[in-house]
Amino acid sequence: MTTQLKEAVNGNLTPQMQSVAETERIPIDKLCEAIAQGKIVIPVNNNRLEICKPVGIGEGLRTKVNANIGTSPQKSDTGRELSKLKVAIDAGADTMMDLSTGEDIDSTRKKILEVCNIPLGTVPIYQAMRETASLRDMDIGGFLDVLRRHAEDGVDFVTIHAGITRPALPLLENRKMGVVSRGGSFLIRWMREKNQENFLYEYFDEILDVVVEYDLCLSLGDGLRPGCIDDATDEAQLHELKILGDLAARARCAGVQVMIEGPGHVPIGQIRKNVELEKEFCQGAPFYVLGPLPTDIAAGYDHVAGAVGGALAAGAGADFLCYLTPREHIGLPDEQDVREGVVFARIAAHIGDIEKNIPGARERDQKMSEARVKRDWVKMGQYALDQQRYDELVKLEDRTDKCSMCGELCAVKVYQGEGG
Amino acid sequence: MTTQLKEAVNGNLTPQMQSVAETERIPIDKLCEAIAQGKIVIPVNNNRLEICKPVGIGEGLRTKVNANIGTSPQKSDTGRELSKLKVAIDAGADTMMDLSTGEDIDSTRKKILEVCNIPLGTVPIYQAMRETASLRDMDIGGFLDVLRRHAEDGVDFVTIHAGITRPALPLLENRKMGVVSRGGSFLIRWMREKNQENFLYEYFDEILDVVVEYDLCLSLGDGLRPGCIDDATDEAQLHELKILGDLAARARCAGVQVMIEGPGHVPIGQIRKNVELEKEFCQGAPFYVLGPLPTDIAAGYDHVAGAVGGALAAGAGADFLCYLTPREHIGLPDEQDVREGVVFARIAAHIGDIEKNIPGARERDQKMSEARVKRDWVKMGQYALDQQRYDELVKLEDRTDKCSMCGELCAVKVYQGEGG
Numbered sequence: 001m002t003t004q005l006k007e008a009v010n011g012n013l014t015p016q017m018q019s020v021a022e023t024e025r026i027p028i029d030k031l032c033e034a035i036a037q038g039k040i041v042i043p044v045n046n047n048r049l050e051i052c053k054p055v056g057i058g059e060g061l062r063t064k065v066n067a068n069i070g071t072s073p074q075k076s077d078t079g080r081e082l083s084k085l086k087v088a089i090d091a092g093a094d095t096m097m098d099l100s101t102g103e104d105i106d107s108t109r110k111k112i113l114e115v116c117n118i119p120l121g122t123v124p125i126y127q128a129m130r131e132t133a134s135l136r137d138m139d140i141g142g143f144l145d146v147l148r149r150h151a152e153d154g155v156d157f158v159t160i161h162a163g164i165t166r167p168a169l170p171l172l173e174n175r176k177m178g179v180v181s182r183g184g185s186f187l188i189r190w191m192r193e194k195n196q197e198n199f200l201y202e203y204f205d206e207i208l209d210v211v212v213e214y215d216l217c218l219s220l221g222d223g224l225r226p227g228c229i230d231d232a233t234d235e236a237q238l239h240e241l242k243i244l245g246d247l248a249a250r251a252r253c254a255g256v257q258v259m260i261e262g263p264g265h266v267p268i269g270q271i272r273k274n275v276e277l278e279k280e281f282c283q284g285a286p287f288y289v290l291g292p293l294p295t296d297i298a299a300g301y302d303h304v305a306g307a308v309g310g311a312l313a314a315g316a317g318a319d320f321l322c323y324l325t326p327r328e329h330i331g332l333p334d335e336q337d338v339r340e341g342v343v344f345a346r347i348a349a350h351i352g353d354i355e356k357n358i359p360g361a362r363e364r365d366q367k368m369s370e371a372r373v374k375r376d377w378v379k380m381g382q383y384a385l386d387q388q389r390y391d392e393l394v395k396l397e398d399r400t401d402k403c404s405m406c407g408e409l410c411a412v413k414v415y416q417g418e419g420g
Numbered sequence: 421m422t423t424q425l426k427e428a429v430n431g432n433l434t435p436q437m438q439s440v441a442e443t444e445r446i447p448i449d450k451l452c453e454a455i456a457q458g459k460i461v462i463p464v465n466n467n468r469l470e471i472c473k474p475v476g477i478g479e480g481l482r483t484k485v486n487a488n489i490g491t492s493p494q495k496s497d498t499g500r501e502l503s504k505l506k507v508a509i510d511a512g513a514d515t516m517m518d519l520s521t522g523e524d525i526d527s528t529r530k531k532i533l534e535v536c537n538i539p540l541g542t543v544p545i546y547q548a549m550r551e552t553a554s555l556r557d558m559d560i561g562g563f564l565d566v567l568r569r570h571a572e573d574g575v576d577f578v579t580i581h582a583g584i585t586r587p588a589l590p591l592l593e594n595r596k597m598g599v600v601s602r603g604g605s606f607l608i609r610w611m612r613e614k615n616q617e618n619f620l621y622e623y624f625d626e627i628l629d630v631v632v633e634y635d636l637c638l639s640l641g642d643g644l645r646p647g648c649i650d651d652a653t654d655e656a657q658l659h660e661l662k663i664l665g666d667l668a669a670r671a672r673c674a675g676v677q678v679m680i681e682g683p684g685h686v687p688i689g690q691i692r693k694n695v696e697l698e699k700e701f702c703q704g705a706p707f708y709v710l711g712p713l714p715t716d717i718a719a720g721y722d723h724v725a726g727a728v729g730g731a732l733a734a735g736a737g738a739d740f741l742c743y744l745t746p747r748e749h750i751g752l753p754d755e756q757d758v759r760e761g762v763v764f765a766r767i768a769a770h771i772g773d774i775e776k777n778i779p780g781a782r783e784r785d786q787k788m789s790e791a792r793v794k795r796d797w798v799k800m801g802q803y804a805l806d807q808q809r810y811d812e813l814v815k816l817e818d819r820t821d822k823c824s825m826c827g828e829l830c831a832v833k834v835y836q837g838e839g840g
Contacts, residue, residue: 072826072827072829073827073828073829074827101826101829126829129829176786176789176790176793177789177792177793177832178793178832178835178836179831179832179835180831180832180835181831182826182829182830182831182834184831184835185831185832185834185835186834188835189834189835189837227789227792227832228785228786228788228789228792229774229782229785230782230785230786230789267771267774267775268731268732268735268771268772268774268775269735269775294731294771294774294775295767295770295771295774295785295805296785296786296788296789296792297770297784297785297788297803297804297805298767298770298804298805299788299800299801299804299805299806299809299810299813300804300806300809300810300812300813301763301764301767301805301806301809304724304727304764304767305767305771307724307727307728308727308728308731308732308767308768308771311688311714311728312688312728312732315688315689326813327813329792330810330813330814331813331814331818343721344721344724347715347718347721347724347725347728348728350715350717350718351687351688351714351715351725351728352688354649354687354688354714354715355687355688355689355714362649362650364717365648365649365650365715365716365717366596366648366650366716368648368716368717368719369596369597369647369648369650369716370596372597372647372648372716372749373596373597373598380719381719383717384717384718384719384720385715385717385718385719385721386719386720386721389719389720389721390719390720390750392720393719393720393746393747393750393751394719394750394751398751406492406521406602407492407493407494408493409492409493409521409546409549409602410602411599411600411601411602411604411605412597412598412599412600412605412647414602414605414606414609415598415599415600415604415605415608415609416598417609
């Protein structure tokens with residue numbers, strides 16, 4: 001089997017590349033070259049080529065938004081997660097991740113894949129954790145077994161926390177929040193208890209053997225991402241990032257597409273630096289950020305804080321935003337939370353795209369403003385980022401020249417010599 | 421009568437300065453000097469010295485948040501606006517503005533002032549507009565009459581669009597959105613129809629005579645603020661900003677405190693520049709921004725886009741954020757919209773304060789993180805920016821060591837050697 005990356009390196013254009021080039025309005029040879037260089041990925045499992053919408057992620061493309069769903073031991077209801085999946089896709093999510101840790105994870109994943117027509121990612125270590133009797137029993141064998149199941153089922157990208165290594169552990173001592181990545185915390189405890197190197201790092205080639213077979217895209221996880229703004233951009237985080245850069249290069253040599261996951265909690269003044277360091281250390285690999293959150297105290301509104309950080313990150317070159325919901329840090333999201341999470345992240349992505357001069361981004365703002373000058377309330381709805389919300393807020397009978405906000409005191413109207 | 425500015429210039433410490441210095445945790449001599457230089461204002465009407473909470477706005481102080489309320493010809497219900505006032509203050513607004521244009525504006529304002537114990541601002545030109553039979557009849561006499569009524573009633577700061585002058589009019593020709601400030605659009609139409617200079621500019625000294633008598637703080641309005649990102653930072657906007665700088669200097673000479681209002685729709689890449697230009701042209705006067713909105717297409721979510729722009733602006737040195745509600749551009753906000761608007765702006769302000777190193781800002785994040793490490797759900801609620809929301813989302817029975825999100829799979833717990 002081949003991979004998108006191998007084809008790109010050989011200059012062969014796949015149907016997925018053709019689709020992405022059209023959607024993104026960029027020349028296909030430029031796209032192909034960027035994929036070959038590892039600057040763009042198209043995460044799609046070889047088993048899902050006919051099913052999954054080709055989505056390009058990386059330099060020069062529209063910033064994409066991922067939405068997480070998944071069962072948990074506390075709430076293991078696959079039907080509910082499928083409902084959230086539908087909400088997220090309807091709200092405009094570009095990709096989904098299934099982070100299930102509840103009952104029968106295999107079955108949940110299969111059901112999600114039956115209906116998910118956009119790229120689906122997973123974090124196989126979660127299932128590996130759940131399937132071992134105790135933490136000490138975890139090993140590369142069990143992990144590869146889970147990974148292969150995910151790949152066979154059709155998962156398009158997987159998070160692998162292979163960048164945490166033993167030299168990083170002492171660097172964590174000065175941290176305020178320690179480790180807040182679930183995969184990261186398990187691996188570190190395993191490494192400490194077993195006094196061994198991270199098996200994901202040690203057996204990275206074996207992981208590549210599995211993923212290359214299905215053309216899974218690797219999302220190299222940041223297990224040491226900062227969990228509070230005071231821990232941002234610290235030695236532990238940068239140590240891991242450098243290793244992720246090395247692993248990315250190895251993955252590409254094996255024909256495997258790679259993204260890099262990023263923080264996390266980061267003050268706004270450090271966000272650009274974080275993007276620049278990722279691009280430098282990881283040879284321009286697509287950067288997939290969680291937030292970033294520029295404050296720790298927005299509990300209940302982390303999707304707002306995340307929109308601030310995400311817009312800045314995207315504007316600085318981040319390629320892929322993982323949504324945050326209002327329940328981040330405090331609980332599990334419901335459907336309404338998922339919807340808001342996706343939309344807020346899309347707003348952030350779009351603000352970033354204006355800054356990055358992504359083809360078509362600013363044009364939509366221009367069309368919205370043209371509709372505003374004409375007080376054309378129908379057209380405004382068409383250009384609104386979330387048309388469903390617009391339809392809820394602007395009643396049909398209000399879509400007239402009579403502005404529902406200011407009436408005859410409308411500044412636009414008065415300026416044009418009417419109203420007043 | 422004296423003013424806060426005159427007292428500061430003479431090195432006299434007022435009770436208001438003492439209160440602000442304590443609240444903001446800065447040395448009072450430093451505060452007094454900054455007021456004397458025009459870099460900080462304390463907007464409080466001489467008639468409200470005993471009633472109004474002293475709020476400092478400007479360099480080195482916590483970024484403040486303003487919430488707008490007000491009746492309109494479409495919806496003239498003072499009771500409803502009083503209800504929004506309460507919601508805004510409960511949600512943490514630092515100041516309020518009454519933008520009423522409905523029936524009996526005087527009565528509405530008086531009722532608002534009866535209950536508003538934080539600085540209240542108004543835009544007297546709105547009432548002047550409503551009280552003249554036709555636009556052509558507007559003149560400085562009618563305006564000063566309204567202004568004096570506002571001052572006598574106890575209004576603490578007023579928006580005056582005195583910076584729009586005739587040479588700016590040709591600069592508007594190339595704009596996509598024209599003029600979107602209500603006061604600005606009226607004045608420009610008046611200037612065009614009468615072929616005369618802006619009477620607020622021409623009779624600025626007469627305006628100063630009224631406001632200095634009550635120590636009203638001037639908020640010099642940006643009538644030419646961009647209404648779409650393509651119009652941002654254009655010649656018209658900068659022309660007005662320079663004039664605002666001149667007017668600010670004149671006001672200070674008269675002993676009048678001044679803030680400068682700013683945009684508007686601005687792409688993220690131009691926000692810092694906008695703040696720097698304001699500080700340069702206006703001798704460091706406090707900068708009061710509306711948003712800014714870094715995209716035009718977030719209808720229904722302009723409070724999200726505004727949080728992105730507001731956080732960046734505050735981080736770059738803006739001092740005062742005017743909230744946006746989800747109804748911006750599409751209708752009048754209800755109580756829930758007001759609440760969200762205030763909270764989203766406060767998140768933006770806090771993110772900016774972390775960047776500006778405002779005393780106490782980062783400490784709250786640190787305390788939140790300390791509570792997180794200990795999984796102390798009660799303390800987390802105390803440090804959450806919006807404790808009411810936290811209480812709604814995190815039920816009392818969930819405030820235990822058993823994380824309601826991940827249970828025993830809690831990363832923090834696993835990292836500490838528990839759970840798993």
